[in-house]
Amino acid sequence: MDSAASTHKSKFFKRNVGLFFILIWLIGFIIFKVYPFATSLYYSFTDMHLFNGIHKFGLFQYEKVFTTSKIMKSLKITFKYAFITVPLKLIAALFIAYILNFKIKGVNFFRTAYYVPSILGGSVAVAVLWKAVFKNDGIINTILGFFGVEGPNWLADPGKALWVICLLRIWQFGSSMVIFLAALKGVPADLYEAASLDGAGKWRQFFSVTIPLITPVIFYNLVTQLCQAFQEFNGPYIITNGGPLQSTSLVAYFVYKYAFEQYEMGLASAISWILFLILLVLTIIAFVSQRYWVYYSDDEN
Amino acid sequence: MKLAKRFMALSLSALMALSFAGCGDKTSDTSATTKANSTTKAADSNSGTDSGKGYEDCEISISWWGGDARHEATIAAIEAFQKKYPGITVKYNYGAWSDWETAMATQFSSGTAPDVNQINWNWIESYSSDGSTFLDLNTVADTFDLTQYPEDKLDLCKVGDSLQAVPVSMTGRIFYWNKTTFDKAGIGVPTTNAELLAAGQTFKDVLGDDYYPLSLGEYDRMICMVYYLESKYGKNWVENGALNYTKEEIMDGLSYIDSLEDNHVMPTLAIQIGDGADSLDKNSKWINGNYAGILEWDSSATKYRSALAEGQEMVVGNYFTDWGSNQGGFTKVSLGFAITATTKHPHESAMLMNYLLNEDEGTTLLNSQRGIPLSAAALANCTSQNLLDEMVAEANSKVLAWCDYQLDAKFEDSSLKGSDGVYYDVFGNLSYDNYTVEQAADALIEGVGATLSK
Numbered sequence: 001m002d003s004a005a006s007t008h009k010s011k012f013f014k015r016n017v018g019l020f021f022i023l024i025w026l027i028g029f030i031i032f033k034v035y036p037f038a039t040s041l042y043y044s045f046t047d048m049h050l051f052n053g054i055h056k057f058g059l060f061q062y063e064k065v066f067t068t069s070k071i072m073k074s075l076k077i078t079f080k081y082a083f084i085t086v087p088l089k090l091i092a093a094l095f096i097a098y099i100l101n102f103k104i105k106g107v108n109f110f111r112t113a114y115y116v117p118s119i120l121g122g123s124v125a126v127a128v129l130w131k132a133v134f135k136n137d138g139i140i141n142t143i144l145g146f147f148g149v150e151g152p153n154w155l156a157d158p159g160k161a162l163w164v165i166c167l168l169r170i171w172q173f174g175s176s177m178v179i180f181l182a183a184l185k186g187v188p189a190d191l192y193e194a195a196s197l198d199g200a201g202k203w204r205q206f207f208s209v210t211i212p213l214i215t216p217v218i219f220y221n222l223v224t225q226l227c228q229a230f231q232e233f234n235g236p237y238i239i240t241n242g243g244p245l246q247s248t249s250l251v252a253y254f255v256y257k258y259a260f261e262q263y264e265m266g267l268a269s270a271i272s273w274i275l276f277l278i279l280l281v282l283t284i285i286a287f288v289s290q291r292y293w294v295y296y297s298d299d300e301n
Numbered sequence: 302m303k304l305a306k307r308f309m310a311l312s313l314s315a316l317m318a319l320s321f322a323g324c325g326d327k328t329s330d331t332s333a334t335t336k337a338n339s340t341t342k343a344a345d346s347n348s349g350t351d352s353g354k355g356y357e358d359c360e361i362s363i364s365w366w367g368g369d370a371r372h373e374a375t376i377a378a379i380e381a382f383q384k385k386y387p388g389i390t391v392k393y394n395y396g397a398w399s400d401w402e403t404a405m406a407t408q409f410s411s412g413t414a415p416d417v418n419q420i421n422w423n424w425i426e427s428y429s430s431d432g433s434t435f436l437d438l439n440t441v442a443d444t445f446d447l448t449q450y451p452e453d454k455l456d457l458c459k460v461g462d463s464l465q466a467v468p469v470s471m472t473g474r475i476f477y478w479n480k481t482t483f484d485k486a487g488i489g490v491p492t493t494n495a496e497l498l499a500a501g502q503t504f505k506d507v508l509g510d511d512y513y514p515l516s517l518g519e520y521d522r523m524i525c526m527v528y529y530l531e532s533k534y535g536k537n538w539v540e541n542g543a544l545n546y547t548k549e550e551i552m553d554g555l556s557y558i559d560s561l562e563d564n565h566v567m568p569t570l571a572i573q574i575g576d577g578a579d580s581l582d583k584n585s586k587w588i589n590g591n592y593a594g595i596l597e598w599d600s601s602a603t604k605y606r607s608a609l610a611e612g613q614e615m616v617v618g619n620y621f622t623d624w625g626s627n628q629g630g631f632t633k634v635s636l637g638f639a640i641t642a643t644t645k646h647p648h649e650s651a652m653l654m655n656y657l658l659n660e661d662e663g664t665t666l667l668n669s670q671r672g673i674p675l676s677a678a679a680l681a682n683c684t685s686q687n688l689l690d691e692m693v694a695e696a697n698s699k700v701l702a703w704c705d706y707q708l709d710a711k712f713e714d715s716s717l718k719g720s721d722g723v724y725y726d727v728f729g730n731l732s733y734d735n736y737t738v739e740q741a742a743d744a745l746i747e748g749v750g751a752t753l754s755k
Contacts, residue, residue: 050410051428070721135577156574158733241720244574245729249721260403261715263410263427 043269050263061270070246071254071271075278078251081162082229085169090221093173097180098206111181118174127168127238131155134164134239155240158247165235165248176221183217184210215294223286230279251275358388359646361653362415365393366401368604371670375657378666382656389649409434409641416644417653419671422634425458425465426710432460436640439464441651446659449676457634466637469658470672472600473632473700474524476618479609482512482593491594494621501566504593515567516581516592517558519728520718525596526554531706532621532629539709544749551742559731559738568592570732582608594618599696600635600672606692617696620703630704635672673697714752723748 019026044061046054065071100111120126133139134154141151154160187210195205211218233252236242242249242257251271259268365375372395379391394415396404402421408414409428420435428434438445439462447455450467458466478490483500486507491497491514500514517525527538533553536545546554561567578584582605586592590613595605606615620630638658640650656663664679668688674680683689717723727745730736736744 050406051430051434131577136572136575138577153571153575155577156571243720243725243729244571245733245735246721246726254721257719257721260406261719263406 040269040272043266044273046266048264048266048269050265054266061266062274064267065270065274070249071251073246074249074251074254075274077162077247077249078230078275081166081232081250082226084162084166085229086222086225088166089170089173089225090176090218092170093176093221094180094218096173097177097184098210100177101181101184111178114177115174118172118177124234124238127234130164130168130235131239156244158245161240161244161248165232165239165250168235168239169229169232176225179217179221180214183214187213212295216296219286219290219294223283226282226286227279230275354386354388356386356389356649356652357646359649360390360392361417361644361646361649362392362394363417363419363653364405364415365395365419366398367395367419367670368397370603374667374670378657378663379653381662381666382653385656385662386652389652391653412643414641414643416641416646416650418639418641419469420466420637420639421713422457422466422468422637423710423713425460425637425639427714429460429465432463432465434642435465436642436644436647436650437463437465438467438640438651441640441647444648444651445655446678449659449678451675454634454675458637466639467654467658468634468637468675470600470635470675470697471632471701472598472635472672472697473630473704474521474528474596475599475602475620475630475696475700477595477597477602477605477615477696478514478618479590479593479613480616481613482508482590483514485590486512490616490618492619492621493623495623497566497621498560498564501561501564505565511586511591513566513568513592513594515561515594515596516573516587517561517567517596518573518581519570519725521596522558522728523724526558528596528620528630529557529624530554530629531625531631532627533625535625535627535629537706537709538631538712539749539753542709542753544746544753548739548742548746551745552738555727555731555738555741555745558728562732570729581605598635599693599700602696603690603693615692617692617699619699628703628705630700631706631708632700632704633708669693711752711755714755716752716755717748723752 045057045059047056047061048054096114100107100114104110117126135141136151136153136155138154140154144151152160154164191209191213192205195209200208231252232250233256236248236250236253237256240248242253252275255268255271255275258264258271363379365371367375375395376393379393383389383391392415402424405414405418405420405424406428409424425435438447445467447464447467454468454471455464458464458468476491480490483490486500486503488496488500488503491500497514504512504514530546530550530553531538534546534550539545562569573584576584576586581587581592581595584592587595587605588608588610590610595602597605602615602617609615620628638654640647640654644650657667658664658674659676659678661678661682664674664676664682665686665688667679668683669690673689673694674683711717715722719725723745726748727736727741730744731738731741
């Protein structure tokens with residue numbers, strides 16, 4: 001009996017020796033991710049204030065989120081932002097990746113050039129530059145003026161400022177592009193050959209061969225981009241400061257404002273959790289929907 | 302098997318979303334943060350008191366915000382302090398105002414703040430409303446000379462009987478004009494409201510659509526309106542924790558601000574946002590004189606003066622006597638110094654503060670870097686050596702002589718003053734014509750009321 005138990009034990013150890021390799025990551029993950037995650041869940045049910053502490057418990061913060069028009073408006077703007085940027089960014093990334101997959105002269109240069117914005121994009125300097133590009137006498141309006149068009153006031157028009165932020169995100173399609181490029185390389189050449197023998201042109205090949213085969217990667221990019229878009233912070237913070245008239249106040253920006261400027265940790269946590277739930281639901285929808293449009297080559301169907 | 306795979310994928314992506322959730326943090330730490338260790342040995346606090354010296358060998362820390370000139374002067378003063386008191390090591394940490402408050406708030410809340418801190422006046426209300434964040438300076442009165450300060454100014458920094466901070470200087474808003482631009486328009490700088498309103502049209506006719514005699518952001522407009530209302534109606538904005546003005550009076554004030562835009566006195570907010578500058582002193586239209594006036598704190602006006610392009614002259618203006626029969630306007634403690642309550646070295650921290658704010662050596666180096674000093678000793682020392690900036694001194698004396706009203710501590714609450722706060726909402730929508738004057742008044746009354754009742 002004893003020996004059986006010890007064999008069982010050593011088997012367990014052998015089978016799970018990998019755990020030790022990830023132990024350092026695991027400790028960091030628990031301290032810096034799981035703990036704040038759990039704490040924020042707890043705070044979201046309290047009136048946690050950075051300096052006044054906790055005085056009451058309940059669901060009132062969630063109630064406040066849904067009854068404060070400012071926050072609801074920012075949720076709407078965030079949805080708008082995500083649903084504008086994610087499809088456009090994926091289309092841009094796939095399109096450029098498809099072109100860069102051809103054997104063109106200097107293709108490596110172009111691959112690098114298109115990837116550069118993704119490395120720079122998250123940085124503060126580019127956001128500052130973006131503001132300079134779109135200001136009244138910035139380069140965009142100067143070029144428009146060259147053609148005799150009077151450029152709009154991009155940063156101050158509530159209808160256009162969101163597009164300035166969106167464009168910054170769409171411009172940074174490099175990382176999705178690289179993933180698409182890898183996927184495109186994985187599409188077997190004999191399928192294209194067969195398609196062209198059947199008389200399919202480049203477009204037909206793209207839509208009937210390429211797209212179906214890379215749907216798993218499209219799916220992966222969709223989910224990651226969706227998660228990131230909902231958490232965009234740099235653009236509104238640096239370029240527009242949430243304005244004009246709160247037209248670019250994305251949710252993550254509000255979370256920061258409430259948490260670190262007004263010290264309302266409870267409310268900020270509640271907003272974060274609602275954001276998390278929204279992301280969770282959207283991800284579940286994406287996962288449920290994939291059986292209708294994502295093709296896995298090892299799939300039984 | 303298929304189900305298990307799907308489930309695995311789903312949980313992995315949930316995990317991913319979870320790990321992204323931690324990334325929403327601020328990534329733009331632009332404030333220059335520097336720490337320096339002096340060459341003196343870092344002795345620990347247990348090395349015992351040297352009774353001959355009157356202080357312990359120890360390491361203390363200090364923090365402040367400001368511009369480059371203030372940084373240089375303060376560092377020089379700290380180094381002189383360390384030379385005078387060998388054995389005390391001072392670590393320092395400084396930066397620009399932008400985001401400084403959020404960084405300090407987390408330090409105060411987590412108990413990791415430096416021993417001595419330059420604080421904004423409303424921090425007492427925000428971070429230490431029960432008096433527990435900052436040390437009661439009465440407990441170190443034998444080291445820090447409180448007698449140099451007027452009693453009524455010290456009272457502004459008290460929570461109950463506990464003196465939370467020492468006020469370094471007083472400040473108020475006052476007009477500054479770009480005289481060069483007014484000269485170009487062929488008129489003198491405005492001394493009355495009527496002249497200001499007329500200047501709008503003159504600027505438009507003589508200099509062009511791009512020129513305005515004044516430029517006010519959202520928060521500046523709020524302050525300008527309160528100065529106007531106080532001049533006209535002769536009462537504090539907030540009295541005994543309640544708004545002291547009726548809806549009609551507030552509508553009058555808002556109409557006045559609106560009229561400044563209509564008369565081409567100041568640019569609309571849309572124009573200012575379209576300029577794409579972070580602040581007015583970085584706006585090319587201020588630098589080149591297109592915007593020829595500001596209503597600014599006397600303690601921070603030098604920043605706007607030094608931003609001007611070569612050949613432009615900035616002068617201190619006068620308060621308008623035709624706004625009303627009262628001397629409208631409020632003053633406030635521009636900034637203070639406080640000792641963190643958790644400090645292990647209150648005595649040495651107080652020594653450092655006294656050196657910087659009261660002793661001749663320190664105040665000579667710091668002169669008017671933090672405004673015109675309230676400390677009688679510092680003022681006497683700086684005046685006798687002629688160290689004070691002439692424009693700062695002129696503006697400060699005008700402010701102190703004119704402004705009759707009190708600033709309530711919640712006027713600068715971030716729920717009002719912040720970029721998503723009430724003032725931005727009210728004056729933004731008013732300028733964009735989304736609110737009528739009446740709607741703006743309602744929004745302002747509701748927003749201020751909500752903050753006051755917090």
